Amino acid sequence: MEQTAVLSALGLSKRYRRGGPWALREVNLAVPAGSVTAIVGPNGAGKSTLIRSWMSFERPTAGRVLVDGIDPWSHRSEALARVGYVPQSASLYRDLTVSDHVDLAAILRRGFDRSLAVRRLAALAILPKQRAGDLSGGQQAQLALALALGTRAPVLLLDEPLASLDPLARRDFLTLLAEVVRDEERTAFLSSHIVTDVEQVADRLVILSVGRIMLDQDVAAARATHRIVVAAGVLPSNTIGVFAGPSGEQLALFDAAGSPLGRPATLEEIVLGYLAAGRATEAAATGWAA
Ligand SMILES: Nc1ncnc2c1ncn2[C@@H]1O[C@H](COP(=O)(O)OP(=O)(O)OP(=O)(O)O)[C@@H](O)[C@H]1O
Numbered sequence: 001m002e003q004t005a006v007l008s009a010l011g012l013s014k015r016y017r018r019g020g021p022w023a024l025r026e027v028n029l030a031v032p033a034g035s036v037t038a039i040v041g042p043n044g045a046g047k048s049t050l051i052r053s054w055m056s057f058e059r060p061t062a063g064r065v066l067v068d069g070i071d072p073w074s075h076r077s078e079a080l081a082r083v084g085y086v087p088q089s090a091s092l093y094r095d096l097t098v099s100d101h102v103d104l105a106a107i108l109r110r111g112f113d114r115s116l117a118v119r120r121l122a123a124l125a126i127l128p129k130q131r132a133g134d135l136s137g138g139q140q141a142q143l144a145l146a147l148a149l150g151t152r153a154p155v156l157l158l159d160e161p162l163a164s165l166d167p168l169a170r171r172d173f174l175t176l177l178a179e180v181v182r183d184e185e186r187t188a189f190l191s192s193h194i195v196t197d198v199e200q201v202a203d204r205l206v207i208l209s210v211g212r213i214m215l216d217q218d219v220a221a222a223r224a225t226h227r228i229v230v231a232a233g234v235l236p237s238n239t240i241g242v243f244a245g246p247s248g249e250q251l252a253l254f255d256a257a258g259s260p261l262g263r264p265a266t267l268e269e270i271v272l273g274y275l276a277a278g279r280a281t282e283a284a285a286t287g288w289a290a
């Protein structure tokens, strides 16, 4: 898989100040070409830090990252030419219009597909003469996504691209993203807090908790190897995490290839189980007196 990894992290550790907490701790990741990988994790887990490292906005404290085999820290323009990026908060110029943004992208980005971006904006009824600062939060996100798609970059790095979109807009965008990746052999890596979005689009799932990777697996494999039991009495020996079910009962996620115990876990339960495991480890380490 290493040769075909389009995005990789090799022993990546990051802290923002000397002696401060680690935002990422020895993260190893290889994102295969042609995949849609979703990364989920609690606030502050390090998702944006990881994505920003691939964009060369953050310098690794240890280890390194590669974009298509290129180190973005030492070869920024070569690496970034391969990437379409949408930051967590859309970085638009408030006083420029929508069409100014399209013009600017066409000037700054070689190979920018203006008609693709324009078709997308027209389909969303976003008007060319509107000031970006006057668009709603969701429309700003849509503009940023249309510009990223217009780059036709082989790699899309999308940091919570869907957070401010309405449910239909989300579904539309994910459908389009899946098509683009499939038809044009691109690779997408997106962060999200919403498991139904992950379910719709991702073929790989990465769970990050406080700087550490808890799970990095094909979605199909994750479903096949995780099961749920009601946590009453003795827990299965390979229990990963325990969390509250919808009626308040405690559910245990466990690693269970071939086990007859319990029932298959849903993707949401897999995420909840790992997040509960990560939280339990961190709570023990915070130093707060109970
Ligand atoms: N510029 C910065 N300076 C100092 N610390 C930072 C900076 N950016 C992020 N951090 C810290 O790094 C850690 C990871 O933050 P990051 O933004 O990567 O998390 P995240 O997983 O994207 O969270 P969210 O879901 O809230 O977007 C947090 O503890 C955060 O406080």
Ligand SMILES: [Mg+2]
Residues within 6 Å of the ligand: 047, 048, 049, 088, 159
């Ligand atoms: Mg973030």
